[in-house]
Amino acid sequence: MSVENPTSDNDCDSRKVNGNKSEHVNGMHNGYSSSEKHKSSHKSSSKDKHRDKERDHKSSSKHSSSSRDKEKHSSKNHSSSHKSSSKDKEREKEHDKNKDRSEKEKDNKDKDRHRSDKDRHRSDKDRHRSDRDKHRSSDGDKKHSSSSKDKEHKSRDKDRENDKHRKEKDKHRSDNSSSKDKEKHSKHKEKSSSSEKQEKIKLEPEEYKEIVTTNNLKQEIKEESEDGFMGGNTTVSSCDYSLSQFKDEPMLEMAPEESDEQEMSLADRKTAHKRAASESQEDIPLLQRKKSKKKIKREPSYNSEDEEEEEIPKKKKKKPEKRKSIKTEESSSPVKRKKKGEEEEQEVWKWWEEKKKDDGTKWQFLEHKGPLFAPPYEPLPSNVKFRYDGKEIRLSEEAEEVAGFYARMLDHDYTTKATFNNNFFHDWKKVMTSEEAKLIKDLSKCDFKEMQAYFQMLSEKNKNRTKEEKAALKAKNEEIQKEFGFCIIDGHKEKIGNFRIEPPGLFRGRGEHPKMGMLKKRVMPEDVLINCSKDSKIPKPPSGHKWKEVKHDNTVTWLASWTENVQSQAKYVMLNPSSKLKGEKDWQKYETARKLHKCIDKIRDQYRLDWKAKEMRVRQRAVALYFIDRLALRAGNEKDDDQADTVGCCSLRVEHIELHKEKDGKEFVVVFDFLGKDSIRYYNEVPVEKRVFKNLELFMENKKDSDDLFDRLNTQTLNEHLKDLMPGLTAKVFRTYNASITLQRQLEELTDPDASVPEKILAYNRANRAVAILCNHQRAVPKGHSKSMEALKEKIQAKRDQVDEAEEDVRQATKDAKRGSVKEKLACDKKKKALDRLRDQLKKLELQETDRDENKTIALGTSKLNYLDPRISVSWCKKHGVPIEKIYNKTQRDKFRWAIDMAGPDYIF
């Protein structure tokens, strides 16, 4: 499959999706394989970077290329991630104690040894770095105060001291790791090369200059209002397509059946804050306010199937209008519900037709019930035993709970990782009683098997619930959802996204996260901040508890927040994506991307000029921007050492790219190979312009693998520059822009107006896939993919046989019909129709096969939800008569209700 890369400005961007994919999958499922190489980085902290920059100015001479080669060679053999923390040391101590581990854990030890080797190597690297610093060439565009230098010296000394300690520890370890490293590394290399041979999906070349239609686009965009995202109404008129039948309908009132006490109490208060909300609308022109009175309508019916239901709301409107602005699924009377299998009707708050407030406030009234806490721990039955060193031990409740977290994960890859085990054991010991801690010294002697079996039994039991049990559970969950799952915001009932507080468990960091396995503690009401309006009913904490604080901050969108203990990060309870607050932000995001479309030529011209700039920082910025624009790379903020070592554009290191003057018949090829967000591997071979290539050579000059490629750049300065080019522009906007424009162009290119609906859907999925490839949205091959493909193939073969048979039947029937009576002619027609039906079925199956296979390693959902302007898809559906349900499921339709309403068949991004 070939897809056009909208931003590529010269040659073919040979992204190896399949080859890449296989590596990625290995990386994810075999634990270390792919990530290992990437962990090989010698992450230079920001202080190091600063230090490097400083020395840049002092130095003039250069390293010989041979010494660099040596460095590179050695670094690749040793592949390491060097993070010096006292916790590491502790873990290493633990590790030394656990000598008699099972085979599985021996492997982990190897990995730890591997790390110690890396540590040794690190001090070498540090020496190299300071050598290099002495030799590096200078730009002479920065000065630093002597005090900052002092600080840096101190921190460097500290680093060295740490290295010294580490080395001492390392001496006690086995020294066979280097050969293992080499083996591992060569395996990785092997994989890379084999994956390269696999089938490729390439991004085809694309002209850098915008295609002719851009001018038309621009003209159209210019015609939009200039004042921000409300300008998105360009095509609102065309929304009549689906809504004309409702346009003049009055607002519907709430169903009188609503009797739930909770519901009523909320509803009663709605009147009050509805008043508040309408007061808050005082700045809205009268006409608009009048219009907004009509905002609450049912979800636009898009399909003809839905049209049958139109009469129902019309009947409703005759009833007295009370609390008319609050309409939700829950408040709908049974009459308004559709038959099983069809969508429930919903009342829709058409916030996108209201004027947006620009004063930074997010709401005037906010009321909710607070978050739902995880159920308390239920101790194990007495017959489920935990054993240590073969002896039965009754654990204290707290220790047992944490042991249970581990037991549940025994089958998971995580428990084969030393970091995970060490972190778990360390945190587990903290919750043990002193007697337990005294006794339980070695994780490998712990037998969690019975606990694991018990949890598996529970899980089986849950799966085998009777119909009645399932129904009861469902009803209970619906009750909970009803009570905690909604809030009242400015007179409207809106769904909350995540009202449940995260339950305790073991932290599952992705990739090689240094904190994986740590205990995520139970969150208590005393940890939780509540945010709601002063005049709302303040949520009650669970009995016997109190909230940490109750705030009334209407400049933020969260309802509750707490700080999790593993990474000390704030967690929030926020609204569902279908809410106004989220939808408005989403809409704004796509309007910013459309604004970028208007000035993208200018920006591209500018960064091309900057490739020749005198200042190194300007050149680096320009090359980075080129990558962000053309390859849709993420910005790449700096990360702390206690996070997985992943990078984005600005944080790329020398080791993450390879330069080839010529590769596979193409000139000036840059090979990217790094771990990005979520430790997903990014591998791409990109032919670039000569000037970019030369600049990269310059940026890499006299640098070690572990050095930053763009050492004069960070995301903050890049974004500041972007803001100068266009208000609201950040690195992230390029990703949205390129994703959306790619979809639009691919749809144009791949859609045959005369094709059948299944064929059009395949075209849509292919366009979507092109974007997913551009954004590197990968997924593991679904479990049982090959099995299901085999089944599908068998089905196709059976269908083919049926078609063959039917063809023979038709041949025979045609002969008979020629000879004979009306009856025989009728029989012949019938057989022909049957044949057509079978052929259609066969075609559908074949399309399904193609689609499924092409999709096996590509995740379409992420781009669809986050990067593709939904109006492009909606307009395509409307233009080509494809039911929107074929493209968006119910949740997605809820999220993109605004787009479904406003985009007509002529919408252009």
Add this chain to the structure above:
DNA sequence: TAAGCGACTTGAAGGTAGAGCA
């Protein structure tokens, strides 16, 4: 001015309801 924090978006994994099939 770098570092840290807060608020939000983006992202893949994993569990499960229910569609589809024998």
Add this chain to the structure above:
DNA sequence: TGCTCTACCTTCAAGTCGCTTA
């Protein structure tokens, strides 16, 4: 009717980016 499989949905980790603080 029971079983299989997958699309959907939830979960929570990991990004981005703006603002504040030291």
